[in-house]
Amino acid sequence: MIDVATLAAADHHLETRDPRLAKLIAAHGPCTLGSRERSPFHVLCTSIINQQLSLKAADTIQARVMQHVGAAAEFTPASLAHADPEALRAAGLSRSKARWLTDIAGRVLEGSFSFEQLATLDDEAAIETLDALPGIGRWTAEMFLIFALGRLDIFALDDVGLRRSLDRLYGKPHNDAAARRCTAKWAPYRSVASWYLWRMVDADEGDWG
Known part of the structure; x- marks a missing residue:
């Protein structure tokens, strides 16, 4: 869990480094990233379920799977x-997602995959380790690092919502290279900056120029 003092320091850093982001922080702060404690396994499962689904659909399927x-x-x-x-398929999961969930659960039970060991790795090594699991790509791994491991400096380039919010925040499109350059100034708190960009998606904000 990310403590309140760390989040306050992150907000201050981002406000001083980026006046545009400061407007989002004023509107949607303080950041509550990490305020809900869930087991790493649960977070990984929900990340898989959420792939390519709307939040409403994902929540419905998750509730059905948990019941089953x-x-x-x-x-x-x-x-x-x-x-x-x-x-699992009757609950709404695709055949692939059902297979991925049971496969990863089996690996955890048999000890061939350890969340404790994963937590000792740096960000990129942890992403590579997760990417080797069935059904886990870079985006899912990055979401896991933010929401399960509390890593503070992740910006998921493949997250469509983040990219759209970034473009709207600055009033211009960003390719991958431009997005990397633009978000570099938010380090070492790019996860917190991402949280605010997601609030922009949630609230369907207008012009923040």
Whole structure:
């Protein structure tokens, strides 16, 4: 969990480095990133479920899957490792997602994948380790680093919402190279800056120029 003092320091850093982002912070702060504690396994499962879905659809499917596997509060490896694939599909998961979830749950139970070990790695090494798992690409790995490991300096270039908000914030399009240059000034708090850009998506903000 990211503590309040760290988030306050991040807000101050971002406000002083970027006047445009300062407007978002004034409108939507303080940042509450990391305020909900979930197990790393649960966060990874929900990240897989959320892939290519609207938030509403993902929430509905997640609730159905949890009901099918008897997970009262959050997913556990034991609740998913031996789940009936057809039951998972009936809950709304694609065949691929059902297979990925049960595969990862099995790896955790047998000890071939460890969240504790993952937490000791630097950002890029952790992303590469997660990317080797079935169903996990770079975007999913980056979301996991932000929301499960509390890594503070992640900007997901492949996140469509972030890229649209970045373009709107500055009033011009950014290719990958331009986005990297633009967000470099937010280091070492690019995850917090991302949280504010997501608020821009949520609120459908207008011109922040």
